[in-house]
Amino acid sequence: MTTTIKMEDILARSERNTVLYIGYDNEAFMNTGIQESGTTPYGASTTTGPGGELIKGKIGIKEDYLPGFSLLGHKSAYFATANVAYPMDFIGKVMDAMKTPGGGFIQIYAPCPRGWRHDGGDTNRIAKIATESGYWPLITIKVKNGEPTYYYNTVPGMAKPENENDYIGTNDEKLIELLKSQGKFRHLFKPEFLETNIDELFGQVKARNANLNKLLGQFGVDDRKLRYSVKHSKVPPQKHLNPGHGLCGGCGAGFMLNQLASAAQLVAKENIIYVNNTCCVEVSTSKDDVSSWNVSWMHQLFESGATVADAISTAYRIMYNKGIKKEVPYVIHIGGDGSTVNIGFQFLKSAIVRSSSFQIMNKDLKI
């Protein structure tokens, strides 16, 4: 059974959110030179953990931090994973988050041709294999009064689960294809096939999916397969961001920005403030004193971006409740995996808690 959410129904909702936090995952600190981050997968080569003779890339895990956010007891919150290769799913998720009271956080898979060492023209193909293989499953978690409800989103060609009671599966052949599509895993195949290392990586992917299957079973509803019905013809070209930017050709973060702004424009029109911590998106859309943004946009240092986004929304709501401002802008925070998950994790977690609970409970901060 599938729950279908239509974009017209989302847009017709009178309720709205406070801050949407976006974490685009390109699996390393990219703009500063491809350093390993908490979301770099096991075995991947980075400049701080290169795949060489002695060290075979990252020694450690790719952190899976989204489910943890769903069990913090929020009053109302929206969480999801997304992938730049499935724009209508991501656009539906952004709109749903912006029309859900409280805060939201979406972690989106965004290939990096430069850091992952693949052709810029292969971004979409690689991103698709990531979800089809079970490496990057698509899930949605809606939290209400402290209780999370887990959903999963399917895509064509997705791996079938081995156990009929499961929801998310893995496909070994596609996982190998995913690894082979990126130069950062080349040392696992040449000069020799490192079976033990590849098995470790597969084991980590399967363990993560086993956890998600348990959470989907425990915190699901009957119709836990979720589909966003978004018609391409009803999503006009976005005007928040000018054409042209300094990102590399085929950069997944560029796909993400275009899709994000298309969804945000439908909900917020121009009543929006983007906050961006230091990352590829920030440096590439704010060269010198020239900004690519047509709407309000603010850079905030690295780990503190989420805090500042929350503070901006709070300030506007106080002014609104005192009669100083007539409307409250939508706020979207954009951060990378290094700044958001590694160094800014505590800032992000607390900002989400405030957006998703404290501000709902405080009458002076209501919208």
Ligand SMILES: Cc1ncc(C[n+]2csc(CCOP(=O)(O)OP(=O)(O)O)c2C)c(N)n1
């Ligand atoms: C506290 C702090 N440490 C380090 C830096 C330097 N720095 C700026 S951006 C960046 C990497 C950001 O990585 P990520 O958030 O993954 O974004 P990406 O570059 O991959 O888009 C680093 C290390 C900084 N600005 N502030």
Ligand SMILES: [Mg+2]
């Ligand atoms: Mg990054």
